[in-house]
Amino acid sequence: MGVEETLKALKVLGLGEIYGLKRREESPRRGGEKDKRRLLEEHFRSFRDCTRCPLHKHRTQVVFGDGNPYSPVVFVGEAPGEEEDAQGKPFVGRAGRYLNRKIQEVFGLRREEVYITNVCKCRPPGNRKPTPAEISACFPYLKREIDIIEPKVICCLGATAGEGILGKKLSVTKVRGQTFPYPYNPKIRVFLTYHPAYILRNPRADGDFTEDLERLRELID
Ligand code: URA
Secondary structure, eight states: OOHHHHHHHHHHTTOTTTTTOOOGGGSGGGTOHHHHHHHHHHHHHHHTTOOSSGGGGTOSSOOOOEEOTTOSEEEEESOOOHHHHHHTSSSOSHHHHHHHHHHHHHHOOOGGGSEEEESSOSOOGGGOOOOHHHHHHHHHHHHHHHHHHOOSEEEEESHHHHHHHHOSOOOHHHHTTOEEEOTTOTTOEEEEEOOHHHHHHOGGGHHHHHHHHHHHHHHHO
């Protein structure tokens, strides 16, 4: 057996890594899967003790983004609620369970297969809306997250996320289903729809939300 065949056989047996046959995409210089995960880990480590805004005084922990950094779509919500603050993961409460169901229904994907984050990474007391000052203080963290992931589309869940990202006032009922250029990278589009918590309070809007997600699916297909 020649060297090449031997190496191939070892790879089949799962011994490739021992013999230096690491998958190409794991090489940091080639921009593979491990790279984005590693970059995100480093990024998150850099602000886990953040005190840029008063929300740090009330939080249990900073809630980082979660999911697949290779997803063509990044869902962006408002800010963690009580359950997210306790578990350290975005959208794990009632609104999150609804969002997971819709992602499965419309995209046929599990939530781990897409990427989910918030414009504000710390829980506002009593689940109030984050203030514009809190959103601005947190924005560089989201921006870096988006720079690393570089998705095709950022899907803003609700006006707070959309306003934080686009830097202008928005009415979701007027602009839902539309896309806008992402101000910091011309390759990325910004899409707007309702916040899942709004649909839980207004179940009749579920059809509109489904319609928006179907449009989003067309954009990333
Ligand atoms: N609502 C949000 O906007 N984000 C979460 O993580 C949970 C609820």
